[in-house]
């Protein structure tokens with residue numbers, strides 16, 4: 151009986167250690183493959199879903215995808231559009247152009263792509279040099295810092311370490327912002343009916359070489 155008990159204990163220990171090592175391996179693999187999942191994304195939608203966006207197109211240096219908000223009620227789907235495309239370690243440009251069906255206010259929302267496992271890790275991307283053709287956008291290059299140490303004129307709930315202001319990451323100037331799907335940058339602009347607008351921005355994936363943040367992204 152003693153021998154059987156010892157064998158059973160050994161088996162339990164071996165299985166436990168194997169499962170622990172396997173869990174660690176999966177985590178490391180996930181961290182190393184983050185860049186393949188990362189996308190830059192620009193959402194545009196009318197305030198309070200008041201008007202539709204017509205003849206929407208997207209493009210850029212990356213392979214852009216353009217779609218309407220299929221997750222909304224059918225009556226609102228054409229009032230919210232987005233463009234997205236995968237990014238790597240180099241800066242890539244993404245743009246979306248459209249015509250509002252009525253005059254009013256529109257939100258520009260810079261974010262990363264949606265994915266199901268947001269509790270597991272974040273698909274962080276840097277963004278810089280957002281531009282608007284046809285209208286007025288403030289602080290699109292993120293060089294203006296407000297008193298709260300956040301990018302001025304943008305609505306954003308990111309932490310201070312997500313706002314790079316030392317020139318180490320920026321596409322232009324000294325500043326750019328680290329975002330993901332649930333920590334977007336938001337700015338409201340005024341648009342006029344039947345006028346053509348184009349929103350563009352530059353994106354790149356967070357550098358995987360920085361394992362410190364990559365590890366922080368993995369929820370323990």
Ligand SMILES: [Ca+2]
Nearest residue numbers: 291322323325
């Ligand atoms: Ca900048």
